[in-house]
Amino acid sequence: MKRRNLFVVTTLSAMLMVGMSACSQSSEEDAANQPESDAVSVDSSADSTTASDANEKDQSKETSVESSTPEQDDPVTKVEGKQTYIEKLDNIQKELDAMPDKKDSDKGVTNAMKNYYGVSYEKYDDALNEIYALLKKELSPEVMAELKTEQLQWIEKKEEKAEKERLKYEGGTFENVAWYISLYESTKDRCYELVKEYMRN
Known part of the structure; x- marks a missing residue:
């Protein structure tokens, strides 16, 4: 057990x-x-x-x-104000056409032509500077960089063209008139170009 x-x-x-x-x-x-x-x-x-x-x-x-x-x-390629600026540019021409020198200028009076086209160039040059300043402020940097290059090229061509016109009459009484007419026409055209290309209504 x-x-x-x-x-x-x-x-x-x-x-x-x-x-x-x-x-x-x-x-x-x-x-x-x-x-x-x-x-x-x-x-x-x-x-x-x-x-x-x-x-x-x-x-x-x-x-x-x-x-x-x-x-x-x-990118901002156009700014507001196309119609406003076209009207401004049209009004500049209306003011110029109302100048006393305009009639004599149309008759071919050299002094009147020199005064009229000198003032005309200045008015459109001021307008161009105003338009360019607005575009510089409103356009995107990339677009503005291209425009700046284009504008510098345009200035060079404008001055070359005016100089060629002046040289046609070098030494004559029409020399300065030809120079101013060329500057006025180029600048006026450029104002409208910038407004149409870079502005919208």
Whole structure:
């Protein structure tokens, strides 16, 4: 009986130890597996954070691109006031035509022609400066840079043309008249060109 009890106790002890050892292994395995699952969840949350950050960055880029796109795609190429400036230019000519020197100028009186075309050139030159200043203020920088280059080329051609006209009459009484007529005509034409090309109603 004592032997049987001893056998049972020994067997139970052995089973208990095997069970405990199995439990401890299983808890060790659980512990070993636990950091991996945590790591996966941390990594996946890091991925989701990175993905959401990337989406926010992409959206902010899209927003900034959208906000800057209108300027790039649609530079200001025309300004308001076309009709107003055409009327202003037409009125300059009406004022000039009402000058006392106009009648004598039409008759070919040299002094009257010199005075009339000298004043006419100055009036349209002032108008041209006013138009150019408005365009410089309102047009987009890219368009204005092109216009500036074009305007400098135009000034050079205008002066060359006037000089050629003057030289035709060099030494004569009509020399300065020819020069002023050329300057007046070129400048008047340029005023209308700028208004028609760079302005809208």
